[in-house]
Amino acid sequence: MIHIYYGDGKGKTTAAVGLALRAAGSKMKVMFVQFLKTEFSGERNVLKELENVTVTSCPTELKFTVDMTDSEKQQTAVIFRGVFERSAAAALSERYDMIVLDEIFDIMNEGMLGEAQVLEFITNAPNSIEIVMTGHNPSQRFIDEADYVTEMKKIKHPYDKGLTGRIGIEF
Numbered sequence: 001m002i003h004i005y006y007g008d009g010k011g012k013t014t015a016a017v018g019l020a021l022r023a024a025g026s027k028m029k030v031m032f033v034q035f036l037k038t039e040f041s042g043e044r045n046v047l048k049e050l051e052n053v054t055v056t057s058c059p060t061e062l063k064f065t066v067d068m069t070d071s072e073k074q075q076t077a078v079i080f081r082g083v084f085e086r087s088a089a090a091a092l093s094e095r096y097d098m099i100v101l102d103e104i105f106d107i108m109n110e111g112m113l114g115e116a117q118v119l120e121f122i123t124n125a126p127n128s129i130e131i132v133m134t135g136h137n138p139s140q141r142f143i144d145e146a147d148y149v150t151e152m153k154k155i156k157h158p159y160d161k162g163l164t165g166r167i168g169i170e171f
Contacts, residue, residue, distance in 0.1 A: 062076070
């Protein structure tokens with residue numbers, strides 16, 4: 001089954017983490033892949049401690065894409081294409097029950113990863129694997145392919161008042 005959590009509201013990653021935690025608690029083998037996040041996102045610490053969860057590595061420093069130069073975006077794209085390719089191959093060869101692709105829509109929207117490559121993966125993945133994807137603005141093709149689609153809609157957020165993200169809440 002394919003799960004999508006998307007939108008401009010808070011909670012996409014949190015929902016994916018909750019689903020991964022539930023799966024791990026049921027003895028499912030989970031791969032948790034994050035894009036556009038750093039090693040310092042708080043959920044990573046707990047997920048790494050779980051016996052049947054594999055958490056892929058992230059950069060220790062990463063700018064928001066709006067703050068990146070074109071050259072930095074190209075370098076970041078090379079990194080994340082490699083992360084996707086290795087993770088997709090491992091998810092299939094090592095027979096994971098679930099793979100979470102956190103912020104995957106954002107790297108596709110930034111042109112850092114091709115939509116066709118991700119569609120090929122989810123189309124050819126065994127029916128036994130749960131694929132969880134998060135981010136902003138998935139294309140209609142992904143919405144059509146998905147079995148679960150949840151939109152997180154922002155009504156109000158402290159960012160609107162200029163407040164920055166807080167450790168343990170936003171990251």
